[in-house]
Amino acid sequence: MNTSDVIVVGGGLVGSSVAYGLARAGARVQVLDEGDDAFRASRGNFGLVWVQGKGYKFAPYARWTRQSASLWPTLAAELLDETGVDVHLQQPGGYAFFFSEKEIEERRARLQQIQDDLNGDYPFEMLDNAQIRERLPEIGPAVVGASYTPMDGHTNPLKVFRALHAACNKRGVAFRTRQTVASIKHANGVFRVQGNGTTFEAPRLVLAAGLGNRMLADMVGLHAPVQPNRGQVLVSERIRPFLNGPTMHVRQTDEGTIQIGDSLEDVGYNDGTTTDVLSNIAARAVKTFPMLGQLNLVRAWAALRVMSPDGFPIYQESPTRPGAFVVTCHSGVTLAANHVLRVAPWLAGGDKPQGIEEFAGDRFLNPDRVIQHAH
């Protein structure tokens, strides 16, 4: 019988993070996942474990992100221990580059605001071109300045995904692939999830289906108005070690390839790449580090972020169907540590993480709330 303690709908980065966390907490878990060509935001991860700039005018998110970044070494060590997969987490600090005084000032003001909201517990530096050059001699002359924080880092997102799957496997999480969800019913404390002619039952249900959460949330009295937001990324051929830390749009992976992003496009459910955007992304990268112009582009891809109206995550337990939760965000890598170590125990019946009510999906139903997109 397809019963377990928890059903997780969605086997992407978020779904497998919570599934692993649940299994760690001792729950028996089933994960329902779609097929090979599903949209899969997980495929589109840049790999940043990024703190700076997030949570502007919404301190809970700044704190949530910072906490996850600080828990990441724990997650990485655990995954290595459990699966032998090294996810190559590095947290040397990160840079964001800007090409005009206006942009620099906007950035400084933004980071200052977040620092104030966090009572000073938010280290950052603003650097001019000469100062950047001392640390990154390859920086281009067009870069007017940068913001740097020691809190930022990066990892190999595909290895993270693989490690999570392997860890889930090890702990007996059952993955049901090519499984869609047609209906969710709730009776006598049990959720019955049906799709493709199969039924799954469990007293707890976690919706981690990315863009699919929009529709699924309605079935259990939750509100998750997520929309697709496209990001395009370029990947170059491998080169000898060149950049030993992440920057917001350019990073060197542990394999040696240079990964360059990105865009924020409102184009519906279209995950195709477009020449003009790719060209702009390449141009910005070459402006930042002129040497990159030499490198061959080997791959370009696009993925759809799971974007809420204000850009912040949605975490909520259904008020009408207790035991059903929605977990969705567009920073599945950065927040993976929190998802495994803090959200999952809550999903399993443990204590709510502090401040998580701030992320309830109901916030979008509040007519008095001003929704500003975080980007």
Added chain:
Amino acid sequence: MAHENVDVVVIGAGPSGMAAASTAARHGLSVVLLDEQPAVGGQIYRSITRTTPRRLEILGPDYAAGKELAERFAASGATHVSGASVWQVTREREVNYLHEGGSKTLHAKRIILCTGAMERPFPIPGWTLPGVLTAGAAQILLKSGDVAPAEPVVLAGCGPLLYLLGWQYVRAGVPIKAIVDTTDFSDYRRALKHLGGALAGWRYLQKGLMLMRTLKKSGVPFYKSATQLAVEGKDAATALSFEAGGQRHRIDSKLILLHQGVVPNTQFTWALRAKHVWDDAQLCWAPEVDEWGELNIHGIHVAGDGRGIGGAVAAALQGELAGLAVAFGERRIAAEERDRLAAPARAALRDNLNIRPFLDALYRPKLENRVPADDVIVCRCEEVTAGAVREYVGLGCVGPNQTKSFGRCGMGPCQGRMCGLTVTEVIAEARQVSREEVGYYRIRPPIKPITLAELAGD
């Protein structure tokens, strides 16, 4: 980036490309033919415009037939851009290509993709070692510069190209150490069912039999029904070992030429997200096209081996049909004239494809040479083994895009050309489902490398 408008862009200067471009130009359309090589001919007629009488003699009459096609193309009025590396074709018929250090863009009313075929991968132990090449590679060396094996060479696998190469080597006086043929009795039995078609294509059959007779007479050691092929060596190939006649054999050689047929080069059609079907007779993916070669994408046609393996003559005929179709599409000829002109090409095409089912059945590559053991590398670029792919299936991956994200297979410079078919089949066998269901890699631009500076438009 320079932008230009043109009626028709043809990509690839092999037989189908030359025929398509010539036909379209003949009907008054502006045509640009983009090709990677310095001269026309594609692979099958490689270097046909620069060949010597001696080389024509060695290579045989089928190769020489390309000369006329090349001459017709040169006189057609179509513009030939050589050394052009096409890195993107969009559904809106924008063609981006690299030429002389810069990226250029063509906006076409119609596109005819003529990118032909490539060798089917041959993933056996040791196939990545220096000294292992494809029979096609060896033919290219012969065609483009009389370069031939320096020592007695081993040819292994199956299919007409393998035997043709052997025959060409015999005529050139190149010693062959052995031909190791994987064709066995079950293949003959399977092929017999299609004998009718073979007999209808009897001229082709006759050529083939003559070729084999010459080979056998030359005294080259011939091993039949060979299985368990493996290339030995540490840093380079030193020998080919295999089983035949109930015995294990080991033939010393530093040069081993492998071949088990060719498959359509589908990078552009997959990148366009055109519909493909798994052709189980040819064991490959083929784009779905109508009788004129048009994809399920308006205005984009495929002609030649790129839409299914049919050989050079069939490719040229399909090129002609596509050329007629675009001439009609652009209102240069009426439907009746188009159909009238197409009729002889269609009849000839039917004749030429008669032999196909027989050949596909007879030279069907063995499963063990398509779906290898765990320790054999399937993705050459990223050095991922078949066993690793099976492991990812065990972790829940249902298709090649998931295995790609788990293990990088398909992420290297060749963009899945060398491993795509193998990975699809490994997953299908592991999951015990059809190839159709497993699907193929998501292919994205750039189809050929372009530097960031070129892309940025510096």
Added chain:
Amino acid sequence: MLTNQLFRPLTSAEGGTVTVEFNGEPLQVPAGRTVAAALLGAGVSRFRSTPVSGAPRAPYCMMGVCFECLVEIDGVPNRQSCLVEVKEGMKLRTQEGAREWNTEELEARHGA
């Protein structure tokens, strides 16, 4: 380093030879051919080592599909040598592992 004479020109002196530099040493190769064909014809059988494991590789398909024939040509790394015609004075280097920066190009740009 000439490792193994796998291929040789059948006919000599047609189009003559050109002299190139291969890993710093002068090498005479058949003219009018692709770099890959020229190198193979001159006795080179190892073109590169892979960035993943350092395994030795050499041309496989000769038609631009396999990306095994990658060498450095005149300072530009990772070039498909089967698609480039050999020219007198070309500087060729085996591609060892992941590429390096093309220092000539960097200098040229800085100088400009």
